[in-house]
Amino acid sequence: MTELPAARIDLLHQPDMETLRPPFSTHKPRILILYGSLREVSYSRLLAQESGRLLEHFGCEVRIFNPEGLPLPDGAPISHPKVQELRSLSEWSEGQVWVSPERHGAMTGIMKAQIDWIPLTVGSVRPTQGKTLAVMEVSGGSQSFNAVNQLRILGRWMRMITIPNQSSVAKAFQEFDKDGRMKPSAYYDRVVDVCEELVKFTLLTRDASAYLTDRYSERKEDADKLEQRVGLKSI
Numbered sequence: 001m002t003e004l005p006a007a008r009i010d011l012l013h014q015p016d017m018e019t020l021r022p023p024f025s026t027h028k029p030r031i032l033i034l035y036g037s038l039r040e041v042s043y044s045r046l047l048a049q050e051s052g053r054l055l056e057h058f059g060c061e062v063r064i065f066n067p068e069g070l071p072l073p074d075g076a077p078i079s080h081p082k083v084q085e086l087r088s089l090s091e092w093s094e095g096q097v098w099v100s101p102e103r104h105g106a107m108t109g110i111m112k113a114q115i116d117w118i119p120l121t122v123g124s125v126r127p128t129q130g131k132t133l134a135v136m137e138v139s140g141g142s143q144s145f146n147a148v149n150q151l152r153i154l155g156r157w158m159r160m161i162t163i164p165n166q167s168s169v170a171k172a173f174q175e176f177d178k179d180g181r182m183k184p185s186a187y188y189d190r191v192v193d194v195c196e197e198l199v200k201f202t203l204l205t206r207d208a209s210a211y212l213t214d215r216y217s218e219r220k221e222d223a224d225k226l227e228q229r230v231g232l233k234s235i
Helices: 042-056 081-092 111-117 146-157 186-212 216-234
Strands: 031-036 061-065 096-102 132-138 168-169
Touching: 031 042, 031 081, 031 111, 031 146, 042 061, 042 096, 042 168, 042 186, 042 216, 061 081, 096 111, 096 146, 111 168, 111 216, 132 146, 132 186, 146 168, 168 186
Parallel strands: 031 061, 031 096, 096 132, 132 168
Antiparallel strands: none
């Protein structure tokens, strides 16, 4: 066996195939959708709603968070009702969809504010760790991927399982009819692809997410803390 002098061998766990393949839960996948605009005619909201319909068709329970009234990060206490609503929905979810307009070559501040209000940690609990994530964007001009690329960075930072597929809808004002429904197009087909893939990844990973995100460095940190406490008690 290869020598690993820098590692604690007792904390190096071999992959456990049985734990990686637990029995599948039978409840509907729980998906939270966030969108990044407060406009009266909001194409990110319309795309969020269209995605919600598709996800419900694929057997999910879907909730869409309305960001209207959400304060700026650190601009209100976490007891604010909209902050509590958002955090509760994030905790409830097993997967999420983030849909942002592209503004000035980036995601909107409204989108970023929602993500910033979702904590990375609450005590020893990481509220988004191991949840699946799909990212989408709408733009008023030619197709761009600036917003979805930024959303992917945030998803990784939030320790989420961001699926490979993504959607970028260019000239979004042309892609929805007067009733707010997305028209048939290659863009719509990609949205279907993304939703279908998100459901599959969520079903595949949700029951094993705790094991998938079990890390050597965190086991080592916990062991060091326990040994320190035991050592203090023996003094």
